[in-house]
Amino acid sequence: MSWTEQSESRSCVLLRLGERRFAVAAEQVAELVAPSRMFRFAHHTPQIDGVIVRRGRVVPVCDLAEQLTGKKIGSRRFYLIATRRQSLKMDWIALPVSGDCELIQADLTPAGPSDSPHVAAWISHGGEVIEVLNLSALTPGVVETPVHLSPATVPEVHA
Secondary structure (H helix, E strand, O other): OHHHHHHHHHEEEEEEOEEEEEEEEHHHEEEEEEEOEEEEOOOOOOEEEEEEEEOOOOEEEEHHHHHHHHOOOOOEEEOOOOEEOOOEEEEEEEEEEEEOOOEEEEEOOOOOOOOOOEEEEEEEEOOOOOOHHHHHHHHOOOOOOOOOOOOOOOOOOOO
């Protein structure tokens, strides 16, 4: 394989959500873990099912299956812990997967202007065309809350 062919080829992790397979760029994957206790709490973000605690971090759990396939995952086999860029920082998100994950090397075809925002690229593997996911477009981001200062905390300015 020539250097140019190698530079177009990228490592991806294939994951199963229900009956469909999707891919995530391997450099975005932090780890694959067995399902652990998920904590649910009252919140206003319907895309987040709850949180898990992993390596001392609180990691939101986001089931992408409903957005991508129209159905929630019935049984969670693993959590794929992935990184995503939110504003200027990187954070983790846990993605429930229903089947085995596989590390592959594949040539990426960039997403076109008519593709959905959640598609970062396309790969072909085993006779199947698979979407490489743009996690930042699929998962809820950090909501910037405006800081409201009460009149007592606003410094007085004199000219």
